[in-house]
Amino acid sequence: xxxxxxxxAAALGLPEALVRRSAEARAAETGASTDDILxxxxxxEAAPVxxxxxxxxxEEAPPAEEPAEEAAPADEEPAAREVVIEEPxxxxxxxxxxxxxxxxxxxxxxxxxxxxxxxxxxxxxFLIVVMVGLVGPSMPTDLPGARSSHIDFSEAxxxxxxxxxxxxxxxxxxxxxxxxxxxxxxxxVTLNDTNQVLGTRRFGPDLAQVGARMxxxxxxxxxxxxxxxxxxxxxxxxxxxxxxxxxxxxxxGDGS
Amino acid sequence: MEDRLAVTHFLVGAVFVVIGGxxxxxxxxxxxxxxxxPISYGRVEPAANLTLMIGFAVISxxxxxxxxxxxxxxxxxxxxxxxxxxxxxxxxxxxxxxxAIFLGFGDGGQPLGLPWWLDVPMAxxxxxxxxxxxxxxxxxxxxxxxxxxxxxxGGVVWLPFLYVAxxxxxxxxxxxxxxGFAETFFSAGxxxxxxxxxxxxxxxxxxxxxxxxxxxxxxxxxVGFWSLGFAAAWWGAAQLLxxxxxxxxxxxAAALGLAWPIGALANAANISLTLEGSWAGLxxxxxxxxxxxxxxxxxxVAVVAALAGFRSVGSVASLTPFWEAxxxxxxxxxxxxxxxxxxxxxxPRMVGRELETTHKARRFQxxxxxxxxxxxxxxxxxxxxxxxxxxxxxxxxxYVDAGDGWAAGLGTTYDTxxxxxxxFAIVLFAGLGGYATIIFGTVARGRSMPQxxxxxxxxxxx
Numbered sequence: 001x002x003x004x005x006x007x008x009a010a011a012l013g014l015p016e017a018l019v020r021r022s023a024e025a026r027a028a029e030t031g032a033s034t035d036d037i038l039x040x041x042x043x044x045e046a047a048p049v050x051x052x053x054x055x056x057x058x059e060e061a062p063p064a065e066e067p068a069e070e071a072a073p074a075d076e077e078p079a080a081r082e083v084v085i086e087e088p089x090x091x092x093x094x095x096x097x098x099x100x101x102x103x104x105x106x107x108x109x110x111x112x113x114x115x116x117x118x119x120x121x122x123x124x125x126f127l128i129v130v131m132v133g134l135v136g137p138s139m140p141t142d143l144p145g146a147r148s149s150h151i152d153f154s155e156a157x158x159x160x161x162x163x164x165x166x167x168x169x170x171x172x173x174x175x176x177x178x179x180x181x182x183x184x185x186x187x188x189v190t191l192n193d194t195n196q197v198l199g200t201r202r203f204g205p206d207l208a209q210v211g212a213r214m215x216x217x218x219x220x221x222x223x224x225x226x227x228x229x230x231x232x233x234x235x236x237x238x239x240x241x242x243x244x245x246x247x248x249x250x251x252x253g254d255g256s
Numbered sequence: 257m258e259d260r261l262a263v264t265h266f267l268v269g270a271v272f273v274v275i276g277g278x279x280x281x282x283x284x285x286x287x288x289x290x291x292x293x294p295i296s297y298g299r300v301e302p303a304a305n306l307t308l309m310i311g312f313a314v315i316s317x318x319x320x321x322x323x324x325x326x327x328x329x330x331x332x333x334x335x336x337x338x339x340x341x342x343x344x345x346x347x348x349x350x351x352x353x354x355x356a357i358f359l360g361f362g363d364g365g366q367p368l369g370l371p372w373w374l375d376v377p378m379a380x381x382x383x384x385x386x387x388x389x390x391x392x393x394x395x396x397x398x399x400x401x402x403x404x405x406x407x408x409x410g411g412v413v414w415l416p417f418l419y420v421a422x423x424x425x426x427x428x429x430x431x432x433x434x435x436g437f438a439e440t441f442f443s444a445g446x447x448x449x450x451x452x453x454x455x456x457x458x459x460x461x462x463x464x465x466x467x468x469x470x471x472x473x474x475x476x477x478x479v480g481f482w483s484l485g486f487a488a489a490w491w492g493a494a495q496l497l498x499x500x501x502x503x504x505x506x507x508x509a510a511a512l513g514l515a516w517p518i519g520a521l522a523n524a525a526n527i528s529l530t531l532e533g534s535w536a537g538l539x540x541x542x543x544x545x546x547x548x549x550x551x552x553x554x555x556x557v558a559v560v561a562a563l564a565g566f567r568s569v570g571s572v573a574s575l576t577p578f579w580e581a582x583x584x585x586x587x588x589x590x591x592x593x594x595x596x597x598x599x600x601x602x603x604p605r606m607v608g609r610e611l612e613t614t615h616k617a618r619r620f621q622x623x624x625x626x627x628x629x630x631x632x633x634x635x636x637x638x639x640x641x642x643x644x645x646x647x648x649x650x651x652x653x654x655y656v657d658a659g660d661g662w663a664a665g666l667g668t669t670y671d672t673x674x675x676x677x678x679x680f681a682i683v684l685f686a687g688l689g690g691y692a693t694i695i696f697g698t699v700a701r702g703r704s705m706p707q708x709x710x711x712x713x714x715x716x717x718x
Contacts, residue, residue: 015533018469025470111474113401115393115409122410125485129445130421132508137437137493137501149500165364168298176436178498180571182646192500198436200366200495202575202642203287203297230290230297 007042160245170199265319272311277688279304302369320598329396342384407457444492455594459547472529483519494565513565542617543601550593578639589628609702627684638673
């Protein structure tokens with residue numbers, strides 16, 4: 001085989017590894033042996049086919065003889081649903097090789113399988129991922145009667161929480177104190193029953209306990225653009241609601 | 257009809273990539289110079305995400321799916337009109353969403369921030385490509401499946417269900433913790449279960465088609481496919497490390513988050529093995545080169561994200577710009593390179609015009625890769641610096657009850673790194689602009705070449 005491989009590689013001007021892989025794929029495709037394929041590529045006689053050839057995949061269909069202009073218009077419904085691809089015609093200086101000519105690897109072919117079974121697997125996997133990755137982490141695990149992070153916000157504060165979300169505050173601020181060194185001093189650790197807006201980025205300070213360290217007037221000044229904070233042009237109602245929410249954002253760890 | 261539909265998807269996607277890239281750049285400007293910028297980061301960032309995720313990535317990749325489906329199944333695209341309606345819906349809702357966010361009607365959620373009255377129709381139109389794909393595959397005449405078929409089928413089906421899961425967890429009464437996990441779950445799932453999955457599948461098709469070599473390993477491709485499908489939730493959950501939620505999440509996120517680099521590496525290795533012996537002259541095949549670069553950039557981003565899933569790194573990187581860097585590069589860098597592999601390969605064949613030009617394509621690739629890598633490093637470093645500053649601030653008690661750790665004390669270093677990231681973002685944006693120029697230039701000015709036409713095969717007896 002190695003002689004044939006070398007001969008085929010030399011004839012085709014390709015590395016042996018690539019020729020071997022291509023020959024194996026061609027052999028699997030046609031039912032012929034790898035040696036026969038290599039012999040054919042090396043310049044020998046045509047490879048015998050031991051089994052009925054599979055229907056050619058679209059990409060391997062021989063170039064249609066009629067010019068592209070005579071093909072059915074692409075936007076016209078066909079008489080039959082089955083279609084093939086008309087390969088681009090070769091330029092005049094490079095005429096299309098005869099079918100028995102140089103090797104053409106069997107590209108874009110796979111194995112016979114049932115895509116609907118794959119679809120079932122896709123659905124099944126999605127359910128597993130959702131259950132384990134989304135539902136699981138959301139399950140409360142704190143024992144009742146223990147410390148709580150739930151805050152009994154006033155009606156105005158609950159409206160302010162919506163303003164907080166809509167203004168995109170959570171894009172820069174978290175309301176989540178974690179049991180890590182980095183968060184020491186920020187207040188009681190946030191537990192699973194929190195009803196604040198967690199956020200996933202902390203470009204600005206954490207606001208879980210902001211009500212304990214800033215008064216309403218300070219908060220309003222900050223929202224209007226104090227220091228490096230961008231100015232948010234909120235109307236009076238939204239401003240007072242947001243200030244109420246932030247002012248009430250404080251807990252001593254038992255929900256009070 | 258199907259090719260025209262695919263081309264239209266590519267063109268619409270190219271428009272949105274410029275808008276989205278520009279908005280993403282503005283979001284960084286807003287982050288660095290917030291006190292000067294008229295629109296807050298909280299508004300610009302969801303707008304950028306919406307444009308890049310739906311307007312660019314989904315529309316362009318669906319165009320790629322419509323390009324390969326008839327060629328892999330041997331049948332016409334089933335429900336091409338539904339596909340056209342889907343395109344109209346996705347692009348229209350993206351434009352409406354941008355308007356809603358900037359006018360203050362957004363809900364501020366991550367990553368898209370759409371109000372519910374746009375979220376619901378968006379979820380509905382995302383089912384259109386899935387239905388078209390399933391119907392087309394059901395009517396196939398080619399009984400053997402090339403691996404690309406698995407990737408596009410999985411990605412296009414996962415996407416709408418992912419969106420529905422995201423919506424359900426935002427219903428009134430959902431806990432804050434559920435909402436938090438749903439948002440990270442959706443962001444991460446979009447990248448791994450749709451963007452990288454479909455993008456990698458299209459790279460397989462493009463590479464084999466353009467280089468005319470057989471795929472090295474079907475098994476390796478399937479490892480990549482199922483790993484990406486299973487990885488999604490976990491690199492997202494890692495962002496909430498140590499936050500509220502069961503304690504087991506941290507360990508599971510660290511372990512299963514590794515599925516992303518494993519899947520990405522499987523695909524990159526498979527393409528490398530496929531190209532073994534035919535690397536020469538790859539620069540003359542922009543479609544293949546884009547795919548290779550995209551897959552290896554995916555590996556880099558995935559490794560960085562997986563590392564931050566471990567407690568040791570996560571305790572410093574969580575909540576910082578580190579994760580912003582991962583998401584930024586995933587969408588703009590990885591997304592554009594993988595998409596360009598499909599468009600550079602498919603567009604010339606469908607419109608009968610050569611890609612304009614190989615030189616421009618190389619420049620796009622250089623800018624995109626350079627900008628992405630630079631941004632990932634500088635913004636990732638800024639994140640780690642911020643994380644360490646919080647630890648140091650807490651240890652010294654210098655910023656107890658201030659909430660912003662020690663970042664103020666290290667302000668110039670941190671701000672400088674974000675500024676450097678901004679410069680790389682400009683480079684990346686130039687790459688995205690270059691991509692759009694190539695797409696439109698190919699359609700408008702590309703040199704004529706033989707066109708690949710789908711021809712109906714006559715029924716026996718006709």
